[in-house]
Amino acid sequence: MSGSELNLSVNIGQKLPLKNPVMTASGTCGYGAEVARFYEPARLGALVLKGISLTPWPGNPCPRITETACGMINSIGLQNVGLKAFIKEKLPVAKALGSPIIANILGGSAGEYVKIARALEEAGVDGIELNVSCPNVKKGGIAFGLDLKSFTKLIKAVRKDISGPAIIVKLSPGAQPIEAFARAAQEEGADAVSLINTVPAMAIDADSRRPLIRNIVGGLSGPAIKPIALWLVYKTSKAVTIPVIGIGGIRTGRDAIEFILAGASAVQVGTASFVDPAAPVRVLEGIEGYMREKGIKDISALVGGLVTGCS
Amino acid sequence: MPMPGQFFMVGLPGRLDPLLKRPFGLFRHEDGLLSFMYRVRGKGTLIMSGLVPGDTVEILGPLGNHYPLPEGKYRIRKPLLVAGGTGVASLLPLLRELKKNSIFVYGGRNRDELLCIDEVRGLAGEFIAATQDGSEGVRGTAVDVVTDLIRGRDKDGFLLYACGPAGMLKSLQGLGLQGYCAMEENMACGTGVCLGCAVKTSTGYKRACTEGPVFDINEVVFERF
Numbered sequence: 152m153s154g155s156e157l158n159l160s161v162n163i164g165q166k167l168p169l170k171n172p173v174m175t176a177s178g179t180c181g182y183g184a185e186v187a188r189f190y191e192p193a194r195l196g197a198l199v200l201k202g203i204s205l206t207p208w209p210g211n212p213c214p215r216i217t218e219t220a221c222g223m224i225n226s227i228g229l230q231n232v233g234l235k236a237f238i239k240e241k242l243p244v245a246k247a248l249g250s251p252i253i254a255n256i257l258g259g260s261a262g263e264y265v266k267i268a269r270a271l272e273e274a275g276v277d278g279i280e281l282n283v284s285c286p287n288v289k290k291g292g293i294a295f296g297l298d299l300k301s302f303t304k305l306i307k308a309v310r311k312d313i314s315g316p317a318i319i320v321k322l323s324p325g326a327q328p329i330e331a332f333a334r335a336a337q338e339e340g341a342d343a344v345s346l347i348n349t350v351p352a353m354a355i356d357a358d359s360r361r362p363l364i365r366n367i368v369g370g371l372s373g374p375a376i377k378p379i380a381l382w383l384v385y386k387t388s389k390a391v392t393i394p395v396i397g398i399g400g401i402r403t404g405r406d407a408i409e410f411i412l413a414g415a416s417a418v419q420v421g422t423a424s425f426v427d428p429a430a431p432v433r434v435l436e437g438i439e440g441y442m443r444e445k446g447i448k449d450i451s452a453l454v455g456g457l458v459t460g461c462s
Numbered sequence: 463m464p465m466p467g468q469f470f471m472v473g474l475p476g477r478l479d480p481l482l483k484r485p486f487g488l489f490r491h492e493d494g495l496l497s498f499m500y501r502v503r504g505k506g507t508l509i510m511s512g513l514v515p516g517d518t519v520e521i522l523g524p525l526g527n528h529y530p531l532p533e534g535k536y537r538i539r540k541p542l543l544v545a546g547g548t549g550v551a552s553l554l555p556l557l558r559e560l561k562k563n564s565i566f567v568y569g570g571r572n573r574d575e576l577l578c579i580d581e582v583r584g585l586a587g588e589f590i591a592a593t594q595d596g597s598e599g600v601r602g603t604a605v606d607v608v609t610d611l612i613r614g615r616d617k618d619g620f621l622l623y624a625c626g627p628a629g630m631l632k633s634l635q636g637l638g639l640q641g642y643c644a645m646e647e648n649m650a651c652g653t654g655v656c657l658g659c660a661v662k663t664s665t666g667y668k669r670a671c672t673e674g675p676v677f678d679i680n681e682v683v684f685e686r687f
Contacts, residue, residue: 181655189653201655210667212685214648216658221478223650227657230667374478425651426473426482428522 157442158449159435161196161416163394164342167278167317169196169251169417172450173407173435176398176421177202177255177280177321178227180431182237183245189428193249194435199419200245202255202282203271205263207233211287217354217363222373222400223422224352226287226366229257234267238274246275253278253319257285257292261301261308272315279316281309281341284323284348286370296323296348299331306339319396322346322387324376329383330390337391345396345419346387347380373422374400381413388414388455402430404437414455464488464496466555467644467676470523471652472498472510480506483522485649485671487552487625496521499551499577525652526675529556529642532621539621540565542611542641543586544604544634546626547575552644552675553625554578562587565611565620569604569630573597605633612637622679632684643679645670 159171174197180186183198192198210230217224232241237254245252254276258264268279283296283305295305306320318340324347326332333344349370354363362368380399388395397415401407402423410418423430438450447453464470466488473483484506490497502511513519532539541564545553550568557564566586570576572595579598583589591599592607600607604626612620622641624634631643647659647670654672661670662683668674 178657179651179655185653185655201657210657210660212662213660215660216648216650216656218480218482218650221481223482225650225656225658230657230660373481422481422650425656427520428651428653428655 156448157439158451159438161394161450163278163319163396163417164317166315166342167197167251171196171435171438172411172417173431173438174199174253174396174417174419175424175431176419177282179421179424182241183248183250183252184241186424186428187248190432191249195250195431196417197251197253197278198245198248199253199255199280200241201231202229202257202285203231203234203237203267204229204257205234205267207231207236208288212365214363214365216369219352219354219371220375222371222375223425224354224364224369224371225349226364226369228287228366229285229292234270238270242274242276251277253280253317255280255282255321257282257288261305264305265308265312268309268313272313276316278319278342279309279313280319280321280345281306282321282348284321284326286323286349286351286368287366293323293325296332297325299335302332303335303339306336306341310340317342319343319345321348323348324350324379324383329387333387333391333395337393341393343394343396343416344387344391345398347376347383347399350376350379372400374402376400377406381409384410384415385413385457401434402426404434404439404441407434407438408441408453411450411453412455412457414457416454464491464524465528466559467528467552468524468526469652469675470496470498470521470525471649473520474506474509475518475520480504480509482650483520483652485525485652487644487675488524488555489551490555499548501548522652526671527673529623529644529676531559536621540619542608542620542622542639543567544569544608544622544624544626544630546570546604546630548577549625549627549644550576550578550582553623554582556623557582557585561585564588566590567592567604567607567611568599569593569607569626571595603630605630605637608634608637612639624679628684631679631682635679635682635684639679641679642676643682644675645677645682646675
């Protein structure tokens with residue numbers, strides 16, 4: 152079924168027009184090529200690839216994941232091939248898939264973020280998602296995401312040097328108040344914010360008395376965090392005029408619609424892709440089905456369309 | 463066509479808890495019917511054990527690599543299959559290929575734990591069971607049996623295929639045989655994207671779902687023991 156009579160296009164700032172609002176969430180589609188055997192990546196609005204650091208990172212010891220009620224905790228530790236191999240080996244393959252490519256990047260310092268972003272601009276990516284919210288690495292990342300001052304400085308530094316790709320800032324659910332972080336991102340020139348990253352969490356085996364994640368703490372994802380994510384997207388979208396990209400437990404078209412009604416312009420599908428590799432396409436088809444059923448021709452008519460108060 | 467050692471992700475449709483599929487080694491593939499062997503260990507397997515004919519499960523596969531058959535320079539070696547507990551499920555498809563050209567060592571806590579023992583005994587060229595309580599075969603572990611078996615013999619005459627608890631695999635590694643082992647790790651996706659099922663090897667982390675589940679036993683770094 153085609154969505155040709157429907158308009159699902161959205162703009163992530165002025166730089167990144169997407170044909171529809173559904174993207175993969177970073178860390179759930181590898182470097183793009185891995186999902187091409189399950190669906191045509193070009194059907195999606197964009198692919199957000201696995202987070203990249205300046206040098207290769209080995210990742211954390213196992214167990215790295217454990218399932219909890221309606222969700223899972225991970226502490227992968229941002230295992231990745233590093234910037235050089237990413238640009239040389241992974242990016243050309245990803246670009247050939249026909250979908251806009253958003254790179255997710257993480258550094259130990261503002262200088263590292265800038266260096267990675269510059270190299271990616273030169274290599275030609277459509278967007279850069281600044282990961283300032285990964286709970287699973289010791290240096291950098293969430294250190295920027297929870298401290299407003301270093302957060303602001305980081306975005307200023309990256310924005311100053313990057314003019315081509317759209318800049319998206321991925322927020323942590325722990326950033327408080329989230330409105331202040333989103334406003335700072337907007338003021339420093341970010342094209343969009345995406346939220347939420349995983350929620351810091353842990354799980355324990357009462358028999359062995361051991362944590363079920365080797366790193367003790369990890370990040371919770373999946374349907375369990377959807378209500379939290381909805382609330383934070385709702386609050387954030389009221390605080391800024393730049394697009395908000397909703398993430399957190401989305402596995403159906405209706406889930407995505409809920410985020411859009413809460414104020415998201417686009418969505419990312421994450422953990423659901425672990426259950427069903429084609430989940431992002433099913434979410435897209437679900438959105439189209441909802442629009443047809445309700446007689447909505449343009450998805451922008453739904454953004455922030457939450458009805459409150461008495462009827 | 464699924465190969466011995468490959469696995470499928472199996473899940474219960476429409477459920478949020480359990481949410482993820484779980485990996486199961488293919489136990490049998492006959493007349494278009496796939497069979498899996500499992501022990502009830504948690505929520506998911508408990509629900510699975512209550513399914514009745516006509517119920518639906520979701521499967522994704524076959525996934526991962528497979529046990530390499532003894533070919534080329536390994537053709538003259540004797541395949542030595544070592545199963546611990548439910549590790550037998552992964553090795554039985556291989557045994558069905560090798561048949562009499564094999565030695566099969568099967569270890570468990572007691573006789574009740576040695577599932578499919580009659581099929582294994584019937585197929586293998588040479589069969590030795592080991593139980594910790596002596597209720598079947600020799601008293602001791604599978605590793606004890608292998609240690610005795612290779613004593614005084616040329617290690618290069620064997621090609622090891624092992625599947626079972628990590629402690630057993632680590633001890634087998636210590637015996638200095640060449641061969642393969644199938645690794646188990648917590649897995650979310652089974653398709654290579656989540657990086658959850660990392661196995662530490664001498665050349666860095668590898669994914670059990672994609673570069674594995676079968677590894678060169680001498681490349682694996684067993685760090686939890």
